[in-house]
Amino acid sequence: MTQELQDLARRSLAAVWHPCTQMARAAQLPPLAIARGEGAWLHDVEGRRYFDANSSWWVNLLGHSDAPLLDAIKRQLDTLPHVMLAGCTHEPAVRLAERLSARTGGRLGHCFFGSDGASAVEIALKMSFHSWRNRGADARREFVCLKNGYHGETIGALAVTDVQIFRDAYDPLLMRAHIVAAPDARLGNEAPALAAMRALLEARGDRIAAVIVEPLVQGAAGMVMYGPAYLKGLRELTREFGVHLIVDEIAMGCGRTGTFFAYEQAQSEDWPDFILLSKGITGGTLPLSIVLTTDAVFEAFWSEDVARGFLHSHSYTGNPLACAAANAVLDRFDAGLLASIGEQAALLGKAFAPLARDNRVQHLRQRGMVLSFDVANPGERFSERFHLAARRHELLIRPIGASVYVMPPYLITADTAPWLAAAVAATLDDVA
Numbered sequence: 001m002t003q004e005l006q007d008l009a010r011r012s013l014a015a016v017w018h019p020c021t022q023m024a025r026a027a028q029l030p031p032l033a034i035a036r037g038e039g040a041w042l043h044d045v046e047g048r049r050y051f052d053a054n055s056s057w058w059v060n061l062l063g064h065s066d067a068p069l070l071d072a073i074k075r076q077l078d079t080l081p082h083v084m085l086a087g088c089t090h091e092p093a094v095r096l097a098e099r100l101s102a103r104t105g106g107r108l109g110h111c112f113f114g115s116d117g118a119s120a121v122e123i124a125l126k127m128s129f130h131s132w133r134n135r136g137a138d139a140r141r142e143f144v145c146l147k148n149g150y151h152g153e154t155i156g157a158l159a160v161t162d163v164q165i166f167r168d169a170y171d172p173l174l175m176r177a178h179i180v181a182a183p184d185a186r187l188g189n190e191a192p193a194l195a196a197m198r199a200l201l202e203a204r205g206d207r208i209a210a211v212i213v214e215p216l217v218q219g220a221a222g223m224v225m226y227g228p229a230y231l232k233g234l235r236e237l238t239r240e241f242g243v244h245l246i247v248d249e250i251a252m253g254c255g256r257t258g259t260f261f262a263y264e265q266a267q268s269e270d271w272p273d274f275i276l277l278s279k280g281i282t283g284g285t286l287p288l289s290i291v292l293t294t295d296a297v298f299e300a301f302w303s304e305d306v307a308r309g310f311l312h313s314h315s316y317t318g319n320p321l322a323c324a325a326a327n328a329v330l331d332r333f334d335a336g337l338l339a340s341i342g343e344q345a346a347l348l349g350k351a352f353a354p355l356a357r358d359n360r361v362q363h364l365r366q367r368g369m370v371l372s373f374d375v376a377n378p379g380e381r382f383s384e385r386f387h388l389a390a391r392r393h394e395l396l397i398r399p400i401g402a403s404v405y406v407m408p409p410y411l412i413t414a415d416t417a418p419w420l421a422a423a424v425a426a427t428l429d430d431v432a
Contacts, residue, residue: 002045002046004033004045004046005033005044005045005046006030008033008045009030009031009033010030012030012031012033013026013027013030013031018031025384029384029388032044032050032391032396033045036064036065037052037064037065038063038064038065039063039064039065039409039411040052040063040064040408040409040411040416041064042056042064042396048394049394050391050394050395050396051394051395051396051408051419051420051423052064052396052408052409053390053395053396053397053406053407053408053420053424054396054397054398054405054406054407054408055280055284055407055408055409056284057279058219058251058256058279058280058407059279059280059282059283059284060280060283060284060409061254061255061280061283061284061329061409061410062283062284062329062332062409062410062411063409063410063411064284064409066283068328068331068332069283069285069325069328069329070285071328072324072325072327072328072331073285073286073321073324073325073328075324076092076320076321076323076324077321080320081320081321082316082319082320082321083320084315084317085113085317085318086313086317090318090320090323092320092323092324092327093113093318093320093323095323095327096111096290096323096326096327096330097110097111097290099327099330100277100290100292100330101292103260103261104261104271104275104292105271107271107294108271108272108274108275108292108293108294109294109295109298110292110293110294110295110297110298111290111291111292112127112290112291112293112310112312113288113289113290113291113317113318113323114278114288114289114290114291114314114317115287115288115289115314115316115317116152116278116287116289117151117152117157117248117250117251117276117278117279117289118151118152118153118154118157119152119154119289119314120248120250120276120277120278120289120290120291121151121152121154121156121157121160121212121246121248121250121276122152122154122156122157122312123289123291123312124210124212124246124274124276124291124293125143125156125157125160125209125210125212125246126156126310126312127274127291127293127297127310127312128143128209128210128244128246128273128274128297129141129209130300130301130310130311131244131297131300131301132209132300134300134301134303134308135300139206139207140206140207140208140209141207141209142177142178142204142207142208142209143159143160143175143177143178143208143209143210143211143212144177144178144179144180144197144200144208144210144211144212144243145160145161145162145177145178145179145180145211145212145213146162146179146180146181146182146183146193146213146214146218147162147179147180147181147182148162148163148182148218148220148221148224149161149162149163149182149212149213149214149218149221150162150163150166150214150218150219150220150221151212151214151248151250152250153166155170155173155174156175158170158174159174159175159176159177160177160212162179163220163221166220178200178204178208180193180196180197180200181193181196181197182218182221182224182226183226183227183230184224184225184226185225185226185227185365186224186363186365190226190227190229190230190233193230194230194233194234194237197211197234197237198237201237201238201240201241201243202241205241205242205243208241208243209243209244210243210244210245210246210273210274211234211238211243211244211245211246212246212248213231213234213245213246213247213248214248214251214252215231215247215248215249215252215257215261215262215263215265215266216228216231216252216257216262216265216367217251217252217256217257217262217367217370219251219252219400220400221400222372222374222400222401222402222403222405223365223370223372223400223403223405225365225367225370225372228265228266228267229266231247231263231265231266231268232266232267232268235266235268235270235272236270238273239270244272244273244274244297245272245273245274246272246273246274246276247261247262247263247272247274247275247276248276249261249262249263249275249276249277250276250277250278250279250289251279252370253275253276253277253279253280253281254277254279254280254281254329254333255280255333255337255338255341255368255369255410256280256368256369256370256407257367257368257369257370258338258341258342258345258367258368258369259338259368260333260338261275263275271294273293273294273296273297274291274292274293274297275291275292276289276290276291276292277289277290277292278290280329281326281329282322282325282326282329283325283328283329285322285325286319286321286322286325287316287322288319288322288323288325288326290326337410340410341368341369341410344369344410344411344412344413344417345366345368345369347412347413347414347416347417348366348369348371348406348408348412348417348420348421349366349371350417351417351418351420351421352364352366352371352373352421352424354421355373355421355424355425358425358428359376360375360376360377360428360432361373361374361375361376361428362374362375362376369407369408369410369412370405370406370407371405371406371407372403372404372405372406373403373404373405374402374403374404375399375402375403375404375428375432377432378401378402378432379431379432382399382401382402382431383398383399383400383401383402385431386399386404386427386428386431387399389427389430389431390423390424390427392427392430393423393426393427394423395420395423395424395427397424397427404424404428406420406424408420
């Protein structure tokens with residue numbers, strides 16, 4: 001390690017409290033000092049490069065320093081960096097809301113802007129509860145989430161998160177949500193999971209405001225995947241019992257599963273009551289989240305009474321720079337990005353297919369541009385060991401427990417895919 005890298009790591013450990021990090025451990029394994037990014041690659045201060053296999057926490061869709069995306073932000077910066085959205089409006093926010101609504105066929109025609117994924121979850125929970133109260137259904141104040149589901153780490157979002165390492169320390173602060181069995185294609189339990197949801201709704205449906213779900217892939221659970229039939233069945237159940245359905249597409253929206261909204265794969269004309277977007281919507285440039293909802297929810301707040309309005313805000317709501325970035329991302333989808341995503345997903349699947357024959361690998365699985373497998377007998381600190389070993393193979397990757405996954409930028413080529421598979425396999429050889 002050079003003196004420059006040592007100095008930056010030392011300063012970071014002294015001044016920066018890193019997320020999802022035990023700082024005592026970080027003192028022994030200093031953070032990697034990144035200087036710049038270009039395409040799918042990150043470069044450290046010593047000039048070494050690393051393929052960003054996890055898209056920098058799933059946000060980087062188009063690659064680092066994408067020129068059209070940066071140009072859109074720069075153009076907006078020259079005209080209007082920010083204005084409050086209370087009492088004002090601006091073209092980037094209006095255009096973004098209209099375009100996202102159009103992608104739902106107008107069924108979710110109202111967009112509320114937040115700052116990040118957890119804030120979008122909080123907004124949707126509050127909006128669901130408040131809309132029921134405005135309609136006189138005060139008893140509907142309970143929420144349902146799935147076992148091992150993840151929806152963020154603020155107090156409200158943690159209440160509907162069932163990843164114990166995140167919520168245990170704060171459990172005394174949390175409201176009580178109903179936790180129902182989750183579908184998992186590895187277990188073939190989609191029908192029992194729906195039956196468990198039906199049983200709860202039959203017992204408590206008149207007191208439940210909403211069910212919240214990650215569509216097709218439960219990310220923080222270790223990329224647990226399930227089929228679209230569960231989503232369609234869940235929408236039918238929530239409709240039958242008059243309960244809101246919140247589809248959290250924060251991680252899996254924007255094409256990750258092969259369609260712009262993962263929910264589209266349910267092939268249901270009955271859209272959910274809420275769809276949440278964040279992460280990839282700005283291509284890894286600026287923080288933004290969006291809650292899309294229906295006319296019915298919106299109209300529940302329509303009143304001359306201020307107290308019946310939706311009382312939620314933050315200073316940077318609908319920031320024009322972030323909205324300009326999101327519009328630039330949508331421009332790429334309008335230009336045919338989804339077709340390319342399908343081709344790239346096929347390349348990934350072909351390149352990683354030989355791992356299915358490796359006796360250390362279990363449950364090799366893929367949904368669009370998300371590919372994962374579990375490691376048998378991983379040993380202690382597997383995730384940390386794998387992460388460190390991968391750096392030696394020019395790979396930046398962070399397993400979730402014993403689940404290794406790749407969720408790369410949409411820059412996979414016929415050359416990149418086999419290289420990435422070989423790097424993952426070489427890292428596995430080093431640590432397993």
